[in-house]
Amino acid sequence: MSEPFRTEAHVLGSPTDALEARLMEPVAGVGFWKDAWRRFLKSRMAVTGGVILILVILLTLFAPLLTPYANDQQDLAHQLQGPSFTHPFGTDLTGRDLLTRTLYGGRLSLAVGLVATAVSLLIGVTWGAVAGYKGGTTDNVMMRVVDLLYSLPFMFFVILLVAYFGRHLVLLFLALGAVQWLTMSRIVRGQMLQLRGQEFVTAITALGASHRRIILRHLLPNLLGPIIVYATLTVPAVMLEEAFLSFLGLGVQPPNSSWGLLAAEGASAITAIHTAWWLILFPGIALGATLFALNFLGDGLRDALDPRLRNR
Amino acid sequence: MGAFLLRRLLATIPLLLAILALSFLFMRSAPGGPFDSERSVPPQVEQSLRAKYHLDEPLHTQFLRYMGGVLHGDLGPSFKYQSRTVNEIIAQAFPVSLTLGALGLAISLVIGIPAGVFGAVYRNRPADYGIMSLSLLGISIPNFVIGPLLIIVFCFTLGWLPAGGWGAVNQMILPAITLGALRAAYIARLMRAGMLEVIHQDFIRTARAKGLPERTVIGKHGLRVGILPVVTYLAPATASILVGSIVVERIFDIPGLGTFFVNSALNRDYTMAMGTVLLYSTILITLNLLVDVLYAALDPRVELR
Numbered sequence: 001m002s003e004p005f006r007t008e009a010h011v012l013g014s015p016t017d018a019l020e021a022r023l024m025e026p027v028a029g030v031g032f033w034k035d036a037w038r039r040f041l042k043s044r045m046a047v048t049g050g051v052i053l054i055l056v057i058l059l060t061l062f063a064p065l066l067t068p069y070a071n072d073q074q075d076l077a078h079q080l081q082g083p084s085f086t087h088p089f090g091t092d093l094t095g096r097d098l099l100t101r102t103l104y105g106g107r108l109s110l111a112v113g114l115v116a117t118a119v120s121l122l123i124g125v126t127w128g129a130v131a132g133y134k135g136g137t138t139d140n141v142m143m144r145v146v147d148l149l150y151s152l153p154f155m156f157f158v159i160l161l162v163a164y165f166g167r168h169l170v171l172l173f174l175a176l177g178a179v180q181w182l183t184m185s186r187i188v189r190g191q192m193l194q195l196r197g198q199e200f201v202t203a204i205t206a207l208g209a210s211h212r213r214i215i216l217r218h219l220l221p222n223l224l225g226p227i228i229v230y231a232t233l234t235v236p237a238v239m240l241e242e243a244f245l246s247f248l249g250l251g252v253q254p255p256n257s258s259w260g261l262l263a264a265e266g267a268s269a270i271t272a273i274h275t276a277w278w279l280i281l282f283p284g285i286a287l288g289a290t291l292f293a294l295n296f297l298g299d300g301l302r303d304a305l306d307p308r309l310r311n312r
Numbered sequence: 313m314g315a316f317l318l319r320r321l322l323a324t325i326p327l328l329l330a331i332l333a334l335s336f337l338f339m340r341s342a343p344g345g346p347f348d349s350e351r352s353v354p355p356q357v358e359q360s361l362r363a364k365y366h367l368d369e370p371l372h373t374q375f376l377r378y379m380g381g382v383l384h385g386d387l388g389p390s391f392k393y394q395s396r397t398v399n400e401i402i403a404q405a406f407p408v409s410l411t412l413g414a415l416g417l418a419i420s421l422v423i424g425i426p427a428g429v430f431g432a433v434y435r436n437r438p439a440d441y442g443i444m445s446l447s448l449l450g451i452s453i454p455n456f457v458i459g460p461l462l463i464i465v466f467c468f469t470l471g472w473l474p475a476g477g478w479g480a481v482n483q484m485i486l487p488a489i490t491l492g493a494l495r496a497a498y499i500a501r502l503m504r505a506g507m508l509e510v511i512h513q514d515f516i517r518t519a520r521a522k523g524l525p526e527r528t529v530i531g532k533h534g535l536r537v538g539i540l541p542v543v544t545y546l547a548p549a550t551a552s553i554l555v556g557s558i559v560v561e562r563i564f565d566i567p568g569l570g571t572f573f574v575n576s577a578l579n580r581d582y583t584m585a586m587g588t589v590l591l592y593s594t595i596l597i598t599l600n601l602l603v604d605v606l607y608a609a610l611d612p613r614v615e616l617r
Contacts, residue, residue: 101320148327151547151600153592155555156573160585163577245601247559248574260456267563268459268509275468275503284457292452 046300052293063103119177124184132192225305233298409568416491428503450497476565
């Protein structure tokens with residue numbers, strides 16, 4: 001571990017005039033975020049993940065500029081064509097350009113990932129913060145609930161929910177977000193318990209700040225690191241679940257496309273008569289690369305923002 | 313230990329009750345019902361159907377009736393397959409899913425544990441990098457992408473294995489690999505991390521100092537503690553295998569419980585869907601309990617409270 005802090009012993013080790021002069025200057029402190037940024041840049045994997053992710057986001061955002069076709073533009077004269085110069089990813093059963101559909105599909109997949117993560121953040125952070133801050137019986141009961149929920153097959157409930165109440169995107173966001181908040185609440189609660197006993201909290205309480213203000217203004221900002229890290233790791237989990245549901249026909253509905261839906265179409269296009277391998281391979285690569293990038297980014301952020309969270 | 317088991321078992325009762333109540337509420341507040349199909353049924357017939365399945369009674373009576381049945385191990389009649397009970401369907405389809413899941417889990421353990429130990433022993437050498445890169449790849453590719461790709465390669469290109477169905481051993485190979493791949497990759501990573509933490513501890517040095525062969529040091533002393541993260545992961549792994557098998561069953565055309573579950577949810581076959589959820593919840597809760605006990609058995613430092 002080579003910490004970028006300038007220690008006194010370091011400086012005093014070679015007492016030259018120049019150094020003495022520098023000792024007199026005020027040393028610019030290395031803030032938490034600056035330090036984290038340095039550590040982040042050192043991790044090659046994390047930076048690679050970040051770059052891939054930015055690239056994917058840009059590609060999906062600028063999809064209309066990148067392909068001459070519309071997302072749902074059928075061309076029955078060119079069905080199931082393999083990758084070529086005009087259709088780099090090939091075409092599907094109704095002659096739609098797969099590259100176009102993959103790019104547009106990425107928009108929905110990423111959107112689901114982000115929104116559902118936001119939902120899980122809201123629930124998980126609130127739950128964990130209240131439990132950790134209140135402590136005692138409240139904490140006990142709230143965490144017992146989390147323990148119990150951990151042992152439930154949540155995806156089955158989501159399937160029931162989506163199948164019963166219709167396949168709206170909003171419902172999908174909410175349901176997937178509601179499934180993923182348990183770990184977040186545990187992390188926030190653990191950190192909260194640690195912080196609560198510290199002197200600055202006693203000081204603020206003595207000054208008469210309300211609970212709400214203490215939690216929102218003074219405690220949660222201290223937890224930003226772990227929260228960001230875990231949120232980054234939640235995004236790929238949620239995206240995978242969306243893909244899973246869409247694959248079963250319970251998620252995103254045509255004519256919209258998402259990577260899971262494209263994979264489903266690809267899987268059903270494989271028959272003994274024709275194996276249109278590109279239909280499953282390219283959406284699979286797009287999804288895989290994005291999940292890969294997000295996982296790496298999360299791991300790198302964890303090392304940068306909160307080394308203590310390692311191996312949790 | 314006894315007190316621990318008792319307390320945990322008692323805690324599962326309200327949980328299972330809550331699951332029952334929740335899924336019951338879900339299905340009764342959902343629009344539509346099991347008998348509105350594409351073919352419209354005469355009102356008298358529907359009336360008598362509703363009466364036959366007690367759907368005309370007040371909600372709480374229905375709930376109590378259902379719960380009474382469940383307590384006797386009776387999950388009720390299926391609303392869609394009208395001549396069969398949920399118990400019969402589960403008895404027929406669950407063994408298929410169970411076999412598939414057990415094979416998937418076995419594959420993931422048999423590949424994941426040795427790969428992880430190997431990676432830890434040869435850490436930061438080419439073999440380790442190779443294993444870890446492979447496992448990262450495995451983690452990032454969803455099983456519904458791996459499955460079809462395996463079919464293309466092994467069924468339609470090489471022609472070695474059948475693309476679907478269930479029963480013969482050669483029909484089980486590809487589904488089990490598809491189901492186990494992701495978990496194998498994850499277990500390899502957990503195992504490696506667990507082993508790395510153990511390898512530097514004092515009791516390992518003691519074992520080496522005693523002159524035990526490296527095989528025994530790693531395989532017996534190290535593995536026993538290093539495997540703990542994997543043991544903890546067993547319950548979530550099973551949960552994800554249950555969910556994953558839904559997709560695998562669909563890809564390979566396997567008549568397992570996952571397929572029945574999705575169909576029953578879509579067809580509003582309430583009793584069938586609830587029965588499956590209840591069965592899977594019970595399995596997972598039991599497994600979580602077992603994992604805790606196993607954990608304490610493996611690591612003498614852990615105390616059950």
